[in-house]
Structures are given as structure tokens and as C-alpha cells.
Amino acid sequence: MHKKFFIVIAIVLAVAAGLAVTAFAHERGGRFGRHGGMLRHMIRELNLTDAQQTQIKGILQTEKTKIQPLRQQLRQNQQAENGAVTGNFDETQARAFAGKQTQIMSDLIVEKERTKAQIYAVLTPDQRQKALQLMQERGQRGHRHMQKHSQQQAPQTPGQ
Numbered sequence: 001m002h003k004k005f006f007i008v009i010a011i012v013l014a015v016a017a018g019l020a021v022t023a024f025a026h027e028r029g030g031r032f033g034r035h036g037g038m039l040r041h042m043i044r045e046l047n048l049t050d051a052q053q054t055q056i057k058g059i060l061q062t063e064k065t066k067i068q069p070l071r072q073q074l075r076q077n078q079q080a081e082n083g084a085v086t087g088n089f090d091e092t093q094a095r096a097f098a099g100k101q102t103q104i105m106s107d108l109i110v111e112k113e114r115t116k117a118q119i120y121a122v123l124t125p126d127q128r129q130k131a132l133q134l135m136q137e138r139g140q141r142g143h144r145h146m147q148k149h150s151q152q153q154a155p156q157t158p159g160q
Contacts, residue, residue, distance in 0.1 A: 039053065039057055039060065042056065042131075045130065046123065052122050055122045056119055059115060059119055059122070067111050070108050071108075073104050074101065074105075074108075077097060077101055077104065080097070084097075
């Protein structure tokens, strides 16, 4: 009984982890992969000069070449994990997949932070302040969206 339960839990967690990684990789490609949209937004909101636009475009292009192989590694590891499902739980194997995904995600976050630092170095102090304000507002909107979504997904109890 316990063995079947743990196998089911392991499969559910593996699928959930795969979906989370796919969503993260898609989000990374969506927000940072379409540099034109991000750059247009920055130009509009921060009033970037032509020189700043050129510098930031170069930074974003460099970032794209660095994260592309990492995104590919995420997909390959996820495919290997999905291909290893046999119905028997192997904790060592599961931890190996998780460890590799963790390392790749960590590398992606480091690259994201490196890119932010490089972009901030191009901005004036006023533009940096405005950029921080915009990021805080975006974070608050995202938090409100997540709260709204989780409330919609919450199971309704009888009598509500």
C-alpha cells in the first residue's frame, strides 16, 4: 500500500516539476527572448537615449546567446527524466534529475541578475529609480494576479 502511494506521489511530483520547468523556460523565452518588446517598453518608460538603446540591445543579445544553451539543457534533462519513468521509484535517480535541474535554474538566475546589473550600469540615477519603481509595480501586479488565481482555484465548500 505504502509503496504504491509513494510511486503515485513521485509521478505526480515529477509531472508537476516538469510543468514548472516548462513554464519557467517559456516565461524566460517570452519576457527575455523577445528583446524588442522589452526594449520598446524600456525606451517608453525610461526615456532611453539612442546610445543607451544600442548598449542595452547588445546586452540583451549577449544574454540570449548565454541562456539559449541553458534552456536547451533544461529541456533535455526534462526529457531524460520523463523517459526514465518506469513505474518503479528510484530516489537516487530522482535526486540526480532534481539536482541537475536546480543547477541549470541557478545558472539561469545568475545570468538574469548579471544582465540586470549590466543594464542598470547603462542607466542614469533617475532612470534606475524609475526602473526599480516599475519592477515593484510589476511585482505587486503579479502578486495580486496570483492571489486572484489561487482564490479562483480554491475548492468551494458547501454553503458558500
